[in-house]
Amino acid sequence: MQDTDRDLLPEGLGDRLPQQAAASQRVRRAALDVMAGHGYERVETPMLEFEKSLASRMAGVQVRRMFRFVDPASLRMLALRSDITAQVARMAATGLAGAPRPLRLCYSGQVVTIKGAGLDPVRERLQLGAELIGTDTVAAAAELVELAIEALTAAGATGISVDFTLPDLVDTLAVQALPLTEAQTESVRQMLDAKDAGGLVDAGGQAYLPLLYAVGPFDTAIERLAEFDAGGVLASRIAGLREIAARVNGKARLTLDPSERHGFEYQSWFGFTIYAEGISGALGRGGTYRILGSAGDEQGEAAAGFSLYPDPLIDALTAEMPERKVLFLPVGHDREVAARQRAIGWTTVAALSESDDAIALGCSHRLENGEAIPL
Ligand SMILES: N[C@@H](Cc1c[nH]c[nH+]1)C(=O)O
Numbered sequence: 443m444q445d446t447d448r449d450l451l452p453e454g455l456g457d458r459l460p461q462q463a464a465a466s467q468r469v470r471r472a473a474l475d476v477m478a479g480h481g482y483e484r485v486e487t488p489m490l491e492f493e494k495s496l497a498s499r500m501a502g503v504q505v506r507r508m509f510r511f512v513d514p515a516s517l518r519m520l521a522l523r524s525d526i527t528a529q530v531a532r533m534a535a536t537g538l539a540g541a542p543r544p545l546r547l548c549y550s551g552q553v554v555t556i557k558g559a560g561l562d563p564v565r566e567r568l569q570l571g572a573e574l575i576g577t578d579t580v581a582a583a584a585e586l587v588e589l590a591i592e593a594l595t596a597a598g599a600t601g602i603s604v605d606f607t608l609p610d611l612v613d614t615l616a617v618q619a620l621p622l623t624e625a626q627t628e629s630v631r632q633m634l635d636a637k638d639a640g641g642l643v644d645a646g647g648q649a650y651l652p653l654l655y656a657v658g659p660f661d662t663a664i665e666r667l668a669e670f671d672a673g674g675v676l677a678s679r680i681a682g683l684r685e686i687a688a689r690v691n692g693k694a695r696l697t698l699d700p701s702e703r704h705g706f707e708y709q710s711w712f713g714f715t716i717y718a719e720g721i722s723g724a725l726g727r728g729g730t731y732r733i734l735g736s737a738g739d740e741q742g743e744a745a746a747g748f749s750l751y752p753d754p755l756i757d758a759l760t761a762e763m764p765e766r767k768v769l770f771l772p773v774g775h776d777r778e779v780a781a782r783q784r785a786i787g788w789t790t791v792a793a794l795s796e797s798d799d800a801i802a803l804g805c806s807h808r809l810e811n812g813e814a815i816p817l
Pocket residue numbers: 525526527571572573705706709727728729730731746747748749
């Protein structure tokens with residue numbers, strides 16, 4: 443490596459300077475306080491673990507984008523965490539297997555992937571979220587959607603909108619109502635994802651075309667979906683979505699995109715993506731899923747949860763951070779007075795020499811004769 447590379451960071455990785463770090467701290471604290479307030483207990487998970495345990499806890503988890511390498515100690519394959527949900531699921535299935543259900547857990551930490559999502563070059567992100575383990579009912583899903591909205595609002599997001607989806611929609615329909623072969627199922631899913639009507643017909647998914655139009659503001663899109671569901675296979679899902687929507691009503695703008703699957707690797711009957719005004723891209727995602735237990739336990743345990751990826755919100759809020767109130771303590775100041783000022787909430791910066799410049803050091807006040815004098 444050339445010496446000029448010494449100060450570079452690899453693509454998609456970056457530092458947070460003090461102002462950004464402060465905004466990040468505020469966002470994390472606000473969101474986690476909301477989750478804790480609703481009974482979600484905080485857990486912490488390791489940065490890396492055996493690849494297998496990250497990849498096999500839920501059906502559909504992709505290892506392609508995980509950083510993986512052989513552990514020089516155990517000679518087993520390790521992976522850096524790319525989704526804390528899988529780790530919380532492991533915990534629920536092992537160490538907390540005996541804890542009463544429903545089990546409410548929350549978490550926050552950095553996650554990494556080899557490649558960013560889509561065109562996004564970012565490879566490390568802050569993930570924070572909540573998981574409700576032991577149930578995937580409408581009541582559970584509604585609690586989580588409401589919680590996600592409340593957490594994001596507390597974190598400083600405004601104009602929140604939520605997009606509902608039915609991640610296992612095609613699989614559900616393909617069984618009987620609108621039969622597809624396994625190969626067709628995959629291409630129909632892809633064409634629906636791409637919203638490609640021509641491709642959908644070519645893939646043998648003509649009967650699925652109306653799904654492309656059951657998209658948009660929730661109230662009209664759900665009506666279209668209900669009309670499309672002539673056989674009634676989706677009836678319980680549609681009723682569920684309506685119930686969740688009623689709970690959310692007024693707290694966020696609601697849309698429906700029933701065949702949307704971007705980013706939904708393992709979610710089952712219900713999924714949602716959450717956005718905020720002025721922030722491009724999704725801020726989070728969640729839904730219902732199943733945690734697979736030991737080998738042979740095909741059913742696993744029902745769960746629901748969501749993850750927020752608030753980095754873009756943190757960037758937006760960094761610019762709006764309130765002016766810091768910082769008290770400059772000149773050389774020879776009364777240390778007890780200074781301690782009392784900190785006790786009532788001041789941040790202090792003590793001069794180390796006569797040449798320290800209060801204003802250049804970002805101070806707003808100066809301690810003079812026991813009083814904070816504005817600068
Ligand atoms: N961890 C998922 C979201 C989720 C949490 N719980 C259920 N789903 C994601 O980041 O996409």
